[in-house]
Amino acid sequence: MKNEPPYPIASVDHALHLAMLLQQEGPMRVSDAAERLGVSPSTAHRLLAMLVYRDFAEQRPDRRYQAGEVLRPTVTTQAPxxxxxxxxxxxxxxxxxxxxxxxxxxxxxxxxxxxxxxxxxxxxxxxxxxxxxxxxxxxxxxxxxxxxxxxxxxxxxxxxxxxxxxxxxxxxxxxxxxxxxxxxxxxxxxxxxxxxxxxxxxxxxxxxxxxxxxxxxxxxxxxxxxxxxxxxxxxxxxxxxxxxxxxxx
Structure with a gap:
């Protein structure tokens, strides 16, 4: 059974969680990311900017963010x-x-x-x-x-x-x-x-x-x-x- 590390680094955890969400659930807005992670929109924006910088995410023309080229393709669900x-x-x-x-x-x-x-x-x-x-x-x-x-x-x-x-x-x-x-x-x-x-x-x-x-x-x-x-x-x-x-x- 996996347990949380005794000294978790919140910013790292948020970034990894956000990358996983982009890969598995598809494009999202800054406000969506903030809501899912339970952080402020400004924090979510900084996390997304770092993911974009490292090619874990990219911004679409509609200003939503999607998984970047570093994240290998994964099967998406058809569920709403x-x-x-x-x-x-x-x-x-x-x-x-x-x-x-x-x-x-x-x-x-x-x-x-x-x-x-x-x-x-x-x-x-x-x-x-x-x-x-x-x-x-x-x-x-x-x-x-x-x-x-x-x-x-x-x-x-x-x-x-x-x-x-x-x-x-x-x-x-x-x-x-x-x-x-x-x-x-x-x-x-x-x-x-x-x-x-x-x-x-x-x-x-x-x-x-x-x-x-x-x-x-x-x-x-x-x-x-x-x-x-x-x-x-x-x-x-x-x-x-x-x-x-x-x-x-």
Whole structure:
């Protein structure tokens, strides 16, 4: 499990986070960058200027900034990320505070599960799962990724993984069938030692969207007898997000 360094350098962290956002989510304005990082517009502008100077970013004619040539291309998601994040975060924070665990919002980008946002519990717990916002992990290993993959048509799944020598497609199909039957997906230390996560899908047909919300729990605190409760809480959160997304369609 990754933990924040004991002596973090905020400016470096902001610059790296911003570069990652530009690469994974596409062009943004200075005000967008400021809002995402939780800094002032002037600070965001200075960060972007430095990224441009080092070719990590470039400014477009419409004055928005996009990933520069240093950042290798990455698969983009088709999800309406700004709307999804805006709608989902309040519900995620409510769940994080109720369960005293971190909650992640996830979309699919190719065969990657992309973490759009994290709501961290405000409970004073030393052992906790920190933010995963901006990270990408193999979708077939993460709970949220599995929840999304399980909702895809069979032909879409084949198109994603056919010929991929690192993924046993028949085995993945069997696991996704279990996910559909149970209504949730589990990641028991498949991506990080010491981390267990439970994910359920979020579907908004009017937006052509399938995403997922997942609760991330230190494995030392995970209990099988609590699984039905966590799944029910996640399902309620997913339903609330779906209703609001549809109301805004």
């Amino acid at each position: 990320v700004t709307l999804l994040r805006e709608v989902a975060l309040p519900h995620m924070q409510e769940l994080a505070d109720a369960e005293e665990e971190s909650v992640n919002l996830i979309v699919l980008a190719g065969t990657e599960a992309r973490f759009l946002a994290t709501a961290e519990s405000r409970a004073p717990q030393i052992l906790r799962v920190g933010t995963r916002a901006g990270r990408s992990l193999p979708a077939h290993l993460t709970s949220g990724g599995k929840a999304i993959l399980a909702a895809l048509p069979a032909e879409n799944l084949t198109a994603l993984y056919d010929g991929d020598t690192e993924v046993d497609l028949p085995r993945l199909r069997r696991e996704l069938a279990r996910v559909r039957k149970r209504g949730f997906a589990l990641n028991n230390q498949e991506t990080e030692t010491g981390l267990t996560a439970i994910g359920v899908r979020v579907r908004a047909p009017s937006h052509g969207l399938i995403a997922a919300v997942a609760i991330a729990i230190p494995t030392a605190r995970f209990r099988r007898d609590r699984l039905p409760h966590w799944v029910s809480a996640l399902a309620s959160t997913a339903s609330a997000v779906e209703r609001e997304l549809e109301a805004r369609a």
